[in-house]
Amino acid sequence: MKILIIGAKGMLGQELAKEFSDKRQETSKVYAWDREEIDITNEAEAVEKIKALKPELIINCAAYNAVDKAEGEVDVANKLNGEAVGYLAKISKELGAVLVQYSTGYVFRGDKPSYREDDEPNPINAYGRSKLLGEKMLQENCEKHYLIRTNLLFGRPAAGVNGKKSFVEIMLQKAGETDKIEVVNDEFSNPTYVVDLARATYELIDKNYSFGIYHLINDGQASWYDWAKEIFTIKNIKINLIPISGEKLKRQAERPRYSVLANTKFPKLRSWQEAVSEHLANKSEPESKLA
Secondary structure, three states: OEEEEEOOOOHHHHHHHHHHHHHOOOOOEEEEEOOOOOOOOOHHHHHHHHHHHOOOEEEEOOOOOOOOHHHOOHHHHHHHHHHHHHHHHHHHHHHOOEEEEEEEHHHOOOOOOOEOOOOOOOOOOHHHHHHHHHHHHHHHHOOOEEEEEEOOEEOOOOOOOOOOOOHHHHHHHHHOOOOEEEEEOOOEEOOEEHHHHHHHHHHHHHOOOOOEEEEOOOEOOEEHHHHHHHHHHHOOEOOEEEEEOHHHHOOOOOOOOEOOEOOOOOOOOOEHHHHHHHHHHOOOOOOOOEO
């Protein structure tokens, strides 16, 4: 089986490439492509390169995820998160391949405590609308698909000079630079470990779950403040952590108060606290302000 992972240098893409390579050594060949190998916003290029490879499974991790910048770059966000997904869906259908696409809790309005797989999306910012566009393009153009919604990914930083860091790494970095950190305490979601998400994605496909929408997140929910407090508690870092309202930050994009996803179709993943603890235990670099 040929497996194509797009966005393979990203935080999630790296773990997916490792998971599928480790578990399918005998039966599959994994092709890990990033922007150097393919530009999925260029339909002609995507068609030519993917059809030449003829993968039976395509997993797309490439995404525009700058929530605030998306307000001023609507076309760019829609192209990568929306239209490009449509290109991949059409190619997958023609090849008879299965397509895995990731989305987000930000496709919901945020006016209820949590959202099930069958709840109606209603995003309140440009980023959420671009991800919803991708969901629609996927569903309209490829029957053999898994639409996986997830939230607040953390894990090893993405590869490359400007590789994206997760909230965990950002908090640890800030703790080395200041004695006081303000963190939002009125926006709630599901911190999710990319290692667990990659494993769940593998199981979803390996065990032939029905095609459709799945909410794959670590169990439980947290505000950004809750998450930061857990990080510093685990690392025994003494810092003045100050809870604030998201409104105080005056960000370009409005955030849903609740982007919490409820997993009702797949075995629950471990708690986000346990996952954060494992991730921090695997970090080898020393941190400052250790008590």
